[in-house]
Amino acid sequence: MRHTLIALVEDRPGALNRVLGLLRGRGLGLHSIAVGDSETPGVKRTTVLVDTESAEQTIKQLNRLIEVLEVTDVTNAEYVIRETALVKIQAPEPRRAEIRTVTEGFGARIVGSSAQTVVVEMTDTPDRLGEMIKRVMKIGACETMRSGSLAMALGGPARRAKAAGSDDANQAWWSQADGVS
């Protein structure tokens, strides 16, 4: 089953590599991953779409990684999911009107063009992007590029990611764990 996970990951060298390596090493099917800055410097917010029988095991394994600060499975929560696609369509002059009609029908917009092609940008759910791409492929040859899905839960307050070095995120337990300083 496909699960939508949102992870906060420290922005350190190799951190993304560790996340990907773990998914590969444990035989999990990675469908898409999107990584970008969160509102907190030094912390990346990441959306991972993964095919796994046990999302619980995946989350626990991700949590073992030192740089992974938090993982949430929003699959069964209320959440929005969005992805951006760029589609370059072979577009000789006579077809341009049709392309414009179809893509505008999907809420996509033409963001560039050349003598032979137009480039369309669309941001929507992955399913709607798929439909749009399928439709324009009937008009002409296409080259597509997709960003990977971004997901965000609707419930709960807007929560700022804790800074990686902040006291509250940090110091809570290790001091009592072995008394080192």
Next chain:
Amino acid sequence: MTETASRFSPPAPPAAVSAERTGAQVMCEALVRENVEVIFGIPGGAIMPFYHAMWEYRDRFRHVLCRHEQGAGHAAEGYARSTGKPGVCVATSGPGATNLVTPIANAWMDSTPLVAITGQVSSAVLGKDAFQETDITGITLPITKHNYRVSRASDLPSVFHEAFHIARTGRPGPVLIDVTKDAQQARLVPDWNTTLNVPGFRAPVDIDPRALREAARLLAGASKPLILAGQGVIISDATPELLSLAEHTGIPVITTLHGIGAFPEDHPLSIGMPGMHGWVHVNRAIQECDVLLSIGARFDDRVTGKASTFAPRARVIHIDIDPSEIGKNVKVAVAIIGDARAALRALIDEMQPRNAAIWLRNIRETQATHQHRQPYLHRPDTKELMPHDVYAALNSALNGRGGYRVVTDVGQHQMWAAQLIEWRRPRTHITSGGAGTMGFAVPAAMGAAIAHPDETIWAIVGDGGFQMTNQELATIGQEGIRNVKVAIVNNGYLGMVRQWQQLFEGRRYSGTPLSGPSFAGLAEAYGLRGFTVDRIEDAEGAINTAWDHDGSVVLDFRVEREANVFPLVPPGLSIGEMITREAPA
């Protein structure tokens, strides 16, 4: 502190007034601050600045020059497993570092606190396929708790502090620190006022009181309860608490291969080892029990057999400090996340005294049918020296004399040791379990021997595993280590594979017959004592001679070549389906 500067040395550091150090000196000082007393390693180009600085710290910690980095890593593991403190190994870049991969993987599988330090080529040439450049942090990503590449010397104090903290805290494991040569050479005034910056390294939270109450309720209502104790009990030093809980409740105790020693086997509630080569009465008890309390064990497939058929009637209570172990291999009714000792203490407080005398009697009746005269279990009637004879002699020497630890390797001899020696104390049985690394025993015994110079450290090893790392006998000689006694159970085969070929593959002994030199002669060549033993009546005397000899010894026991380990659960089957003896010829 005054050194005779060689003409190859960099300029001597300025007079003592300056707090300036090299990165390499900072690395040494970090080890001193972490109370490291010994490190195992081999120098090479990219780690030379560290070795140069180490000379100044030679009174603060000992460096043991090994003959192969794999040996250095296993020696550090032996040190760690016998003391509970992190073991430290050092190698240079490239092949030095890749030779550490096997011990790092072994430490990862067996939750051993290990800090591996590797040199790396200078930042200026990093990524340019420089001489002896290997991406060791990339290679060890999936087999370390965490790893670091340090190219800024100012990061060294905090990285070393974090690395030791991560290696020993929670579920222990290996951490690798890869330091570029220029970071070792850089001059800096180190800032030791480091705070740990590992927010993603999660705490063992307080023990959930509801889970505790539910566990206590299940245990109180059980008519056939069992305790399964794993290495977590040993790591947490929770043997006294385990004894209290067992005695308080009368629940029989099983110890896994890595749990051996967590509960004394001469205790009336100890029933033995489960799994592929576990006892019939133990596996049957697991299949019958109604509540199984697992403490610091991870339900490895060598314990569970076919996991879907494991303990079919049981509700499982799983105590573990690593949440990712809960529900990984078997379904769990109650999960208690936390330190084994804290969890056991809390559980004892929740439990009323009870007993399970009828259940225990049932188990003992099964045991009497299948396991009478344990040391000679299914010993064929032969005048040849059987492995069983060696273990009987070892068992009486070990338990008669005390003051020992035993390190075993991987294979038949390892299972016989687990079965045929009566284990009584934690950290006296050290083996390679999860990874099954042949070649572990000799170097790991060397590490344990350095940690415990007043004890006798036995390495029990097959002739296959012995020939993988026996060059560390040279290290034992050079370092003047006098308390390693190696017992080779020599059957001229890679015996466990041969046994499977015999039982499951029609005796096609493909790639398993194995020759070797005179191991006694080899020991003598390394400056140790060596003896060959091939008669039953000589086994005990040889062991006592080795024990009393003031120096390390190799005993080569030439045993019956086709002796097998029984009982045996064929791979992939339920632990209810055991082969208990040789099929009649």
